[in-house]
Amino acid sequence: MxxxxxxxxxxxxxxxxxxxxxxxxxxxxxxxxxxxxxxxxxxxxxxxxxxxxxxxxxHIGESMLPQTSRALRRLGIEPLIQALPHVPKYGASFALGNETSLQDFEFRTGLIPEDSRTLSIERxxxxxxxxxxxxxxxxxxxxxxxxxxxxxxxxxxxxxxxxxxxxxxxxxxxxxxxxxxxxxxxxxxxxxxxxTLPDFKRVAFFNHFTGVARRPGVKGGYPLAVMCDEGWFWLIPLNEEKTSIGFVMNGRDAKRIPVDYPHALDWLIQKCPLVREQTREALSPETNRVTADFxxxxxxxxxxxxxxxxxxxxxxxxxxxxxxxxxxxxxxxxxxxxxxxxxxxxxxxxxxxxxxxxISSSSSAFFDLAHLYYRHAFRELFLAGTGPLQIHRAVISLLTGNVFPRPCWAIRWRVELFKLFVRLQPFFPLASRRPRFALLDAG
Ligand SMILES: Cc1cc2nc3c(=O)[nH]c(=O)nc-3n(C[C@H](O)[C@H](O)[C@H](O)COP(=O)(O)OP(=O)(O)OC[C@H]3O[C@@H](n4cnc5c(N)ncnc54)[C@H](O)[C@@H]3O)c2cc1C
CATH class of the missing domain: 3.50.50.60 (FAD/NAD(P)-binding domain)
Incomplete structure (x- = not known):
């Protein structure tokens, strides 16, 4: 050397x-x-x-993508990372905060066949x-x-x-x-x-918890995103004991939280039936961390x-x-x-x-989806878990990190079609309607 x-x-x-x-x-x-x-x-x-x-x-940023693992392999250090405490990640789950059912996405069902495993880990x-x-x-x-x-x-x-x-x-x-x-x-x-991007003035509250409920088997390792009108929770299992939980919301709504920012996460969790249930037995430090304008x-x-x-x-x-x-x-x-x-x-x-x-062609694929994610129509279509022309499989491939140097044509046209469906969904229901869940107005 x-x-x-x-x-x-x-x-x-x-x-x-x-x-x-x-x-x-x-x-x-x-x-x-x-x-x-x-x-x-x-x-x-x-x-x-x-x-x-x-x-x-x-540092925040604990959930990886299959493409992250491929990069670690290219750097020759994947075994060193695998030797650290971590949770294997084969997919991810999404849900609305007022529902009890989760929609699972497995990386191996993506349109482009490739490694389907990665991990979540403390940074x-x-x-x-x-x-x-x-x-x-x-x-x-x-x-x-x-x-x-x-x-x-x-x-x-x-x-x-x-x-x-x-x-x-x-x-x-x-x-x-x-x-x-x-x-x-x-x-x-x-x-x-x-x-700074004007539509994305966001705040995040987060903490590490112990004792958060997990499903048995590999799905217990799936990070869970729980969506509400004002934003979304992440629940990321990090190792046998710890789970990272956070809430991302826009800064305007954050001003309506009636407790100070270092105590906001617990307050938000209590407002969300699904996350409240998952954390019934959980423990965390008294105050949460906060980051904004990212x-x-x-x-x-x-x-x-x-x-x-x-x-x-x-x-x-x-x-x-x-x-x-x-x-x-x-x-x-x-x-x-x-x-x-x-x-x-x-x-x-x-x-x-x-x-x-x-950088611009790889990141813009992610950013387009991140923009859409905050629309209820996107959530209705996404949570349907399936769709025509293998569109969902293309979205999953994108979410494994298959965007370098840019997503391939088979992914691109399907994602464009998906974006069109998101625009149409409010007028012509292509997926079942789901009631919205406004966390700040919840009793
Ligand atoms: C709320 C939230 C949740 C996230 N969750 C995820 C996730 O689940 N998965 C994921 O992949 N990403 C996630 N991210 C993003 C992730 O945190 C970052 O994209 C990732 O850490 C970027 O790595 P980086 O090396 O570019 O920067 P960083 O990891 O931030 O590293 C930058 C380093 O530069 C140092 N530094 C800064 N200024 C100076 C200076 N003046 N002099 C010397 N050193 C300096 C810092 O100390 C730091 O160590 C999340 C981000 C946020 C805001």
Whole structure:
């Protein structure tokens, strides 16, 4: 395995970065940054990952897609992840909050035959294993160092100023910046390209619970999405004891919750018959976590001196568990293009263009569905669980993460037809009508 002169113990790199110019500076050591560092180091690039926190640390984003597992396999670390406590995931369930029946979707019934297994897992150990793997492959890692600002951002000349916990600020230099700073959107802020999406002003309340009811067998591992007019709950089994529960809603409705945000989740659960029933015996910390305003896009996704990876590029909505998948896939693609351009196999402008296209065409397939998901008509059709022309199987394939570099034609035309059905459903019922469930108005 190639070792670089500055690769010492993690977090001891800081005092010695002085004169070196890195091939790639990577902002953030979450899944996207760690995967980029791992892949870059394997390709022989001198990579420095800068992470403000110290792993293991809590992070939201615990349910994976089959495509996420394929990316982990490509990175060569799937066995390390499988060795951590986790719950195998072969599908997902959806339901309305005022109903008792669940609609199950099995990945293996997707239109495109492929691996149908993935997992749900706590992010703290998952992210730590990824970052350790990057270091083991030869990437240098500085934890506990926050990137204070970008001093220079040009192709071949990038300078970052880091806040050091041990003393004065440090400047690090590199040829390119891979921005994997997540919701921090370092480059998006620097270039002022971060645009929040007006229809998606969302808030999420979440917590880890023990003692949540589960079904027997493999379906006990399915994440459950429970839908209400104002938003939706997730219930994600993480290991034998823990279940992650959260509620995503729009910010306007959140203002109508009569308790303070750190106590909102319990209040919301008590309002929803299905989730209340599942959590009858459950325990959780007294206060929940909160995050807001997580839907935005920072276009262009690449340009002179930078590539935006994972959440640093764009994030819309957690409904289809696409975040970590986008993080890993974008990291692999950005590093491949960067290595290709450095080796003269393509020009830099064409590498930037191809990357921008890759992110927009893969993510837009997810985002279109995420938009529709909040319509009751979508839910009526989706919960029907079946439909003509194998449309549901195409939607399932999309939800396994089969969107790279873009969904194939067999999926695309069916999903377009599905979108048309969603528009028609309010006028001509193509699937059975279901009563709406307004959680905030429930008794
Ligand atoms: C409510 C909610 C639920 C979600 N559920 C899921 C799910 O079930 N499945 C799923 O796949 N995704 C989910 N996501 C999305 C998922 O959390 C993210 O898409 C995923 O973590 C993106 O990975 P990343 O590496 O791009 O960013 P992150 O995981 O956020 O990593 C970014 C890293 O950069 C570091 N950083 C930030 N700024 C700086 C700085 N200035 N200097 C140094 N370091 C910095 C941070 O500390 C962090 O470690 C969810 C998101 C939300 C909001």
């Amino acid at each position: 190639k070792q670089h002169p500055l690769k010492t113990e993690r977090s001891q790199v800081s005092s010695s970065t002085g004169g070196i110019t890195w091939d790639v500076l990577i902002a953030g050591g979450g899944p996207a940054g760690a995967a980029a560092g791992l892949h870059a180091a394997r390709l022989g690039l001198k990579a420095l990952i800068i992470e403000k926190d110290r792993h293991p640390r809590f 703290a150990p998952f992210d730590k294993v990824l970052l350790n793997s990057a270091a083991a492959a030869g990437a240098s890692v500085m934890e506990g160092h926050r990137i204070r600002r970008i001093h220079r951002l040009e192709a071949g000349r990038v300078e970052l100023v880091l806040a050091s916990p041990e003393g004065p600020d440090i400047t690090v230099r590199g040829d390119h910046l891979l921005d994997a700073s997540g919701q921090g959107t370092l480059v998006g802020h620097h270039l002022r390209t971060r645009r 839907s935005y896009s920072c276009r262009p996704f690449a340009g002179p001196g930078f590539f935006l990876l994972g959440d640093a590029a764009t994030f819309i909505d957690p409904i289809f568990s696409t975040g970590v998948c986008m993080g890993l896939m974008s990291a692999l693609k950005a590093v491949d293009l960067l290595a290709g351009a450095r080796a003269g196999r393509c020009s830099w402008p064409s590498a930037y263009r191809e990357y921008d296209r890759y």
